[in-house]
Amino acid sequence: METATNKREDILEAALVLFAERGFDATTIPMIATKANVGAGTIYRYFVNKETLMNQLFREYVTRFLETLRSGYPDNGTCRQQFSHIFNSMVRFTLDNEHALYFIKTHNRPRVLDEESLALYQELLDFTRDFFEAGIEMGKIRRMPANALIAIVFGAFIQLHQLVREGAVEETIELLRDYEESCWDAVRAHE
Template sequence: MATTKRDNILHSALTLFAERGFDATTIPMIANDARVGAGTIYRYFENKEVLVNTLFQHHVGVLTSLLEEDFPHQSGVRNQFHHLFHRLVRFTNEHEHALYFIKTHNAAYFLDDRSKDYFTHLWSILRDFLDRGKEKKEIRDLPSLALIAIIFGGFLELQQLIRAGEIEVSEELLKGVEESCWDAVRHHD
């Protein structure tokens, strides 16, 4: 039960930060959404910045593990791409607002060193994958960060549309977006 309140706070904070952004989200808003007194938040988190950093590190950590776990090191580049893409989909299904929260807050002024390290590590997974692919001439010769942006751009916008109810999720759609991202990133002759 003790842990339930903490989880409620984290869950509400994630949703609100993703929807309105850190600065536009007030502690009373979070407390209200979590059905908890404002003071209770301070029993679990030293202050608002600690709360947002905790949230950030937690979700970056979860996503990182998910991407690294069972990574097919011995497979081909396309297969590895599929693994990463699929795990991204899974992560989003399990934590509706987390990816959007991470992407929109990764360069924020209030992130501490630990959060930045976590994020750098997450990004390095993708960057290393792309760099290895470039060596093998299977990935386009462009800055890896730009390629990552294309992948995330497409993926996140898809999420937004699904969440807004503007389009239906389907295997076919996911397959299409995966192909689009892959074509953006892969080496063409």
């Protein structure tokens, strides 16, 4: 039989997929319950309400992604090496959590997220912003708003992975290498 922990995780996993595919507002509690194979009421044994479920889910995956980014980060590496680490973190993280980055990318604004979730997301932004700003300082990265640079790299990756999920393109090593190169050319300084 399933343990209680498993049910909580079933609910989170179902919610992740539905929120990513349909968005928070278009996803109903009964939908989540059905996908998770639990009764609607069961969801309220684990989460006080839909908003809380959303916030817990968001924090769970932002935390995990932050860990992926931070673990093994080449603090003393070159700018290019650091960029490579960030890019590979996205690849690895997405391999383990298919819908997570898209979910984070499409649900990072207020109105449903609480202060704590937003603060955590800000940590994520800060991490990459620090990288870009250091790179700008050293003349390695194009002098542009860091937020915009972040958007290019994350946005592009998420879009690519969406194509992969749809089956429109095959996710080969070469494609990923090209993509990394493309993103790098977008953000690096050209003399």
